[in-house]
Amino acid sequence: MRGQKDLSGRSFYAGVLEALIEVMGTWNGYLFHHGPRVSCIAIRLGKSFDLPEEELASLFFGAVLADLGMIGMVEDAWESPIPVLSSGAREQVMEHPRRSADTVRSIPFLESVGELVLHHHEWWDGSGYPQQVQGADIPLNAQILRISDTAAALGEVRPHRGPLPAPEIRKVLARSIGSEFGPEVGKRFLELMDRGEVGSFNRHYFRNSLHKALDILVPQRVSPVSTEHLLELFASLVDAKDPYTGGHSRRVAALARAVAKRMDLPQDTQDQTWAAGFLHDMGKVSVPLRILTKRGRLTGDEFRRVQSHTTVGARITGEIPSLQHLSTACRYHHEKWDGSGYPEGISGERIPILAQILAVVDSYDAMTSGRAYRSSRCHGHAMEEVDRGAGVHFAPGPAGAFLTLPYQLFQEVKELDPVRDEGPALSFAKRFHRHQRALSPAL
Numbered sequence: 001m002r003g004q005k006d007l008s009g010r011s012f013y014a015g016v017l018e019a020l021i022e023v024m025g026t027w028n029g030y031l032f033h034h035g036p037r038v039s040c041i042a043i044r045l046g047k048s049f050d051l052p053e054e055e056l057a058s059l060f061f062g063a064v065l066a067d068l069g070m071i072g073m074v075e076d077a078w079e080s081p082i083p084v085l086s087s088g089a090r091e092q093v094m095e096h097p098r099r100s101a102d103t104v105r106s107i108p109f110l111e112s113v114g115e116l117v118l119h120h121h122e123w124w125d126g127s128g129y130p131q132q133v134q135g136a137d138i139p140l141n142a143q144i145l146r147i148s149d150t151a152a153a154l155g156e157v158r159p160h161r162g163p164l165p166a167p168e169i170r171k172v173l174a175r176s177i178g179s180e181f182g183p184e185v186g187k188r189f190l191e192l193m194d195r196g197e198v199g200s201f202n203r204h205y206f207r208n209s210l211h212k213a214l215d216i217l218v219p220q221r222v223s224p225v226s227t228e229h230l231l232e233l234f235a236s237l238v239d240a241k242d243p244y245t246g247g248h249s250r251r252v253a254a255l256a257r258a259v260a261k262r263m264d265l266p267q268d269t270q271d272q273t274w275a276a277g278f279l280h281d282m283g284k285v286s287v288p289l290r291i292l293t294k295r296g297r298l299t300g301d302e303f304r305r306v307q308s309h310t311t312v313g314a315r316i317t318g319e320i321p322s323l324q325h326l327s328t329a330c331r332y333h334h335e336k337w338d339g340s341g342y343p344e345g346i347s348g349e350r351i352p353i354l355a356q357i358l359a360v361v362d363s364y365d366a367m368t369s370g371r372a373y374r375s376s377r378c379h380g381h382a383m384e385e386v387d388r389g390a391g392v393h394f395a396p397g398p399a400g401a402f403l404t405l406p407y408q409l410f411q412e413v414k415e416l417d418p419v420r421d422e423g424p425a426l427s428f429a430k431r432f433h434r435h436q437r438a439l440s441p442a443l
Contacts, residue, residue: 012275013222014214015322016230017107019282020237021064021210022316024071026286034152037201039063042148043209044197048188049140057213059141061104062116064210066145069099071240071285094129097121106233108226109218120145124182135182143185147173150180151189151198166193231278241284241292247416248365253277254413255361255405262401269353276329276354280362283312283330307342310334326354333358336393356395360386360402363394379410 025033042063046056070093085093097118105114119133119142126134128146138146154169164172170193177186192198235249257274265273284292287309291302298306313330317323331343332355339347341359351359367382377385383403390399 010218010220010222011322013108013227013230014218015320016227016234016279017214017218018210018320019279019316019323020230020234022319023234023238023282023285024064024068026283026312026316033201034156035064035067036206037152037156038066038145038148039209040201040205041151041198042144043205044199045144045148045185045189045192046141048192049144051141053212053216055141057216058113058116059144060209060213061110061113061217062120062141062145063148065104065107065110065113066100066117066120066149067096068103068117068237069096069101071237094121097130103233103237106229108222108229115139116141116145118142120149122146123180125179127179138182140185143182147181147185147189150176155200169193231275234282235278238281238284241287241289248369249278249281250416251365251413252280252358252361254416255364255402255409256357258405258409259357259361259398259401262404263357263397265353272325273329273354273357276326276333276358277361279317279323279326280313280330280333280358281309282316283309283314286312307334310343328352329354329358331355333362335359337395338392340393351395353398357398360394360398363389364402379407 021035024035039060042059043056046059051059097120101114101118104117105111107113116139118130119138122128122131122133122138122142123146124135124138124143126132151169151173154164154172155166157163170190173181173186173193174190177183181189189198231253232250235253239248239250253274254277256277257270260270260273287305291298291305294302310331310333314327317330318327329352332346332351335341335344335346335351335355336359337348337351337356339345364382364386367377367385368379386394386399387403390396390403
């Protein structure tokens with residue numbers, strides 16, 4: 001272990017997994033901090049059943065990752081004041097347990113959590129989804145997750161209502177025992193409520209549960225392949241927020257490392273630049289999809305929401321010790337050499353080297369990818385723009401190194417995840433699982 005900057009050890013892997021959980025909590029609308037709230041309730045209920053520590057750890061990750069499949073899907077429905085989903089939106093929602101389960105199964109060391117996630121919307125009477133499993137055939141952990149999920153949702157703000165008070169939540173849950181919830185799980189949950197042991201969200205309790213779950217399920221030795229696999233998934237999740245940018249983070253990571261190598265930077269800086277490429281846009285999960293895909297000019301407020309993705313990503317990485325060295329890349333990759341960028345308008349060598357490199361590569365990939373408001377530009381045109389921007393928008397050193405990269409490299413990077421010339425990219429599930437097949441199976 002080389003300390004916090006090691007990109008292949010357990011510490012870094014655990015940090016990326018923690019960042020994934022934190023990113024899930026930044027999605028506006030339905031998922032905003034929903035998973036962490038569910039996890040606190042579920043762990044308390046699971047302990048009342050004297051579940052083994054490993055099952056509690058699985059329950060924790062099931063709670064915080066159960067809605068992974070919702071990212072990039074029917075987001076506008078969660079901002080609607082109408083309490084009933086349209087048939088089309090509901091059809092998509094009913095598929096999210098499968099999408100979430102498929103993704104969770106692909107996370108190294110969390111494969112077994114996928115079964116729990118798959119069943120977290122099944123009802124005791126068989127009227128749930130996606131498989132209409134019923135009664136005792138629903139795993140106990142999934143039953144615990146179902147009632148915890150419902151309780152947390154009832155206590156949260158929704159566009160069509162405010163949070164329900166605890167007595168009203170209790171009434172709703174009590175009426176649903178025997179239909180949505182199993183008798184024993186429902187009984188024990190109400191007992192916890194009556195003793196005041198469910199409580200509201202507690203950040204300290206959540207973080208303790210997170211670190212304990214990590215200690216139980218993530219081994220002391222983590223291979224570089226497992227870490228790369230998790231970074232690939234993370235990038236696919238982030239890119240899923242904007243259907244026009246599929247593969248963006250993956251391509252940025254590959255080209256950024258090539259630039260750092262061409263500049264003859266130390267190997268650890270090359271590795272950090274690569275990792276930062278995967279994580280630099282994580283804050284976009286907090287930006288509403290309607291803004292990211294808007295065809296017309298953004299309003300001032302909308303542009304500020306887009307700009308906020310830099311500070312959100314920096315906050316998340318800055319709070320995780322093994323990722324702190326990447327926080328400046330998240331924060332400053334939209335700064336410009338002449339000081340006209342954001343979020344702080346810093347200029348010149350005040351911009352950290354990782355952010356200088358990402359600024360060039362990020363702009364190139366944005367220009368050569370289709371967007372909602374324009375079609376993609378060719379490689380030659382984008383290279384001319386980088387050349388014109390050197391010393392103005394882009395740091396001269398990284399821009400010069402970028403311009404000397406061989407054309408064959410750009411072709412190889414493009415094949416990692418082909419750029420869309422126009423129209424939206426593939427869905428998150430299809431994009432991720434297509435790329436997953438190309439990864440080494442030796443996890």
